[in-house]
Amino acid sequence: MSQPPLSPVPERPGRAAVVIVAAGSGTRLGHGIPKALVPLAGRPLLAHAIDGALGSGVADRMVVVVPPGDTELTALCRGYAADGVHLACVFGGETRNESVRAGLRAIGPGVDYVLVHDAARCLTPAAVFAGVLHALHAGASAVIPAVPVVDTVKSVAPSAAPGIAPESVTGTPERAALRAVQTPQGFRLGELLRAHEAAASWTGERAAAVTDDAMLMELAGSEVFVVPGSVEALKVTTPLDLLLAEALVANGYEEQS
Numbered sequence: 096m097s098q099p100p101l102s103p104v105p106e107r108p109g110r111a112a113v114v115i116v117a118a119g120s121g122t123r124l125g126h127g128i129p130k131a132l133v134p135l136a137g138r139p140l141l142a143h144a145i146d147g148a149l150g151s152g153v154a155d156r157m158v159v160v161v162p163p164g165d166t167e168l169t170a171l172c173r174g175y176a177a178d179g180v181h182l183a184c185v186f187g188g189e190t191r192n193e194s195v196r197a198g199l200r201a202i203g204p205g206v207d208y209v210l211v212h213d214a215a216r217c218l219t220p221a222a223v224f225a226g227v228l229h230a231l232h233a234g235a236s237a238v239i240p241a242v243p244v245v246d247t248v249k250s251v252a253p254s255a256a257p258g259i260a261p262e263s264v265t266g267t268p269e270r271a272a273l274r275a276v277q278t279p280q281g282f283r284l285g286e287l288l289r290a291h292e293a294a295a296s297w298t299g300e301r302a303a304a305v306t307d308d309a310m311l312m313e314l315a316g317s318e319v320f321v322v323p324g325s326v327e328a329l330k331v332t333t334p335l336d337l338l339l340a341e342a343l344v345a346n347g348y349e350e351q352s
């Protein structure tokens with residue numbers, strides 16, 4: 096999606112942290128190592144994600160959330176800290192939500208905004224980070240980047256004739272009103288932390304139903320604003336995604352962003 100010019104924000108009205116969640120196992124990628132360690136153009140996905148967030152210039156500090164006990168990703172983070180980057184590394188949980196919570200709790204005082212980012216979206220352009228922060232500075236409590244949906248999307252349920260097919264269609268939402276949502280998702284830190292702490296005791300289907308951070312703000316009654324995402328902010332989930340990411344880097348994507 097092309098990025099429209101941003102209206103000027105007179106002065107930077109607060110400090111922002113970026114939380115990068117990198118504690119997933121990468122089961123669907125199938126490399127047998129945490130996904131954040133999987134090489135893309137010879138460097139771990141997490142290194143691309145950290146460089147992208149740093150390069151965007153939005154972060155006054157950064158928290159990286161790695162799998163519990165992981166020494167290699169911890170060492171990668173320590174390397175950045177040793178180079179003078181204001182970056183903390185903490186262990187995540189079994190679910191993305193638990194990992195985000197661990198990251199939020201580690202931010203510390205003096206921060207007004209947080210951008211929660213998936214390490215798996217390691218090629219997200221700087222303009223997407225900037226667009227999210229700009230909307231926060233303009234007064235939003237919650238902001239998500241998103242792109243139009245290109246497929247027709249159906250809702251389904253178990254079919255009446257499983258011998259024919261296990262599912263049948265219950266409806267077709269209007270495609271023009273749908274968006275595919277990406278990260279970084281930006282929030283006023285206090286509000287997101289409150290929403291996450293309220294959800295910390297949720298279990299089972301209720302917990303599993305929360306698939307992004309903005310959802311918690313929606314449930315709390317906040318208006319969630321949408322800014323342009325980018326096809327380059329794809330989530331590296333399957334081997335095909337990794338091939339696409341390799342092609343983007345090979346074609347000079349990083350230099351252009």
Ligand SMILES: Nc1ccn([C@@H]2O[C@H](COP(=O)(O)OP(=O)(O)OP(=O)(O)O)[C@@H](O)[C@H]2O)c(=O)n1
Pocket residue numbers: 116117118119120121122123124130131160187188189190191192194195212213214215216330331332
């Ligand atoms: N317990 C978890 C699960 C996910 N994530 C992070 O959340 C982002 C989105 O998750 P996903 O892409 O689904 O990663 P995985 O959970 O690793 O993938 P899979 O389901 O294939 O194992 C990733 O950056 C991942 O590291 C996390 O920090 N902690």
Ligand SMILES: C[C@](O)(CO)[C@H](O)COP(=O)(O)O
Pocket residue numbers: 191213275276277278306307308330
């Ligand atoms: C947060 C997210 O990337 C927005 O699209 C997505 O919901 C993460 O989902 P996952 O199943 O945890 O990868």
